[in-house]
Amino acid sequence: MLTDLIGTLPQVLIDGLTLGAIYAVVAIGYTMVYGILELINFAHGEIFMTGAFIGTSLLFLFTGQGWIHTLPAILILLLAIIAASICTGVLGIGIERVAYRPLRNAPKLITLITAIGISFLLQDIVRFIAELKKGTYIINGPNLFNGQIHIKASSLWPEFHDATLKSSFLVVLLVSIVMLAVLDIFVNRTKWGMAMRAVAQDRETASLMSVNVNKVIAITFFIGSALGGATGVLFAVQYGTIDPYIGYTLGIKAFTAAVLGGIGNIRGSMAGGLILGLIEMFAAANLSGLTGGVFGSEYKDVFAFILLIIVLIFKPEGLFGKAAAEKV
Structure with missing residues (x-):
């Protein structure tokens, strides 16, 4: 048994x-919004899904125009990621302005129901457009980075089995790390990042200190939303098939990762996403045995989810979160 696990x-x-x-990049979208508004944006999974469809459509367009023969595949992917990020970023601003801002002072249950309604709306809109254009809402992405790389892990340790990875693994991992690093630098080293942290800590005091709260929230x-859309493109490239409902399951998983790491804590959400991904793949490989x-x-x-429940029982603020002090 132990030999198989190793x-x-x-x-x-x-x-x-x-x-x-x-999971980590999508979880950041949840934790950023929650850190400032204490709102669980359950439409974020559908923003991820929308980015996957926009990016896949652009990849089909670029390859159909013959760009794949004149430009490196990584450059085509980056163009699709940037375009999808801008589109989903603007979509996120629109959702906040139309659906969330008017309800900012309403009971949190109302905004939660609104977020769920927006998620269903986005699902149906994307499904309608996909069926109108393709005749089906299940889309197979273009074949990019499908080369197989074989790793002789047994040469490192005889107990290891050899492993196989798609070349897209390197692309997804590298782009994700770059996005996470740039976001961390932005939040901790820039003026707008400082404003975001100030609004997250105390929105009223930040507004008194001449911080434009509405602009920071936007x-x-x-x-x-831009990070979610970019990750949707990476998902489509790595796993090949997308549909309007991928955002629901993956969104719940990313939210779980945010809670596991400590929702409201960006670095905690990053760690929570990586931990959850490793746990899932370990269970998929070894649960039967x-x-x-x-x-x-x-x-x-x-x-x-059982692991998440155990963590929350003994550490409700998450693995890397800080316990909130009660005001008396």
Whole structure:
């Protein structure tokens, strides 16, 4: 049993880092909005999905125009990511302005229901457009970075099994790391990042200190939504098939990652996403063996959520969050 667990580690690490990086970037969108507005933007998963469809459409357009023969594939992907990021960033600002800002002082349950309504609206709009253009809402993305790379992990340690990865793994991981690093620098080293942290700490006091709270909130929605859209493109490239409902499941997972790491804590959300991705892939590879065949890999989600429940029982603020002091 132990030998099998050790043998699968190289492949688990590869698949877990890929999935975890996607969870981490999407989780940041949740945690940024929650840190400033204390609002769970459940439409964020659908923004991710919208970015996947926009990016895939652009990739089809670029390859159909023959750009794939004149430009490097990575450059075409970057152009699609930038375009999808701008579109979803603007979409995020629009959602905040139309759906959330008028309800800013309303009970939080109302804004929560509004967020859920926006998510269903985006699902149906994207499904309608996809079926209108393609005749189906399940889209297979263009074949980019599908080369197979074989890793002789057994040469490092005989107990390891050899692993295989798609070349898109390197692209997804590298682009995700760059986005996470740039965001961390922006939030901690720039004027607007300081304003975002000030508004997150105390919105009223920040407004008295001449911080334009509405503009900061709009920028927060733009950045979070842009990152979500960019990650949608990476998801489409890595996993190939997208549909209007991918945002629901992945959005719940990313929200779970944000809570696991400590919602409101950007670095905690990054770590939570990576941890959740690794846990899921470990469960998918070994759950059947650990349970004697009672549970298969399809129960990996249950395994991840059980771990989340355990963490929240003993550390409700998340692994990297700080306990909130009660005011008396």
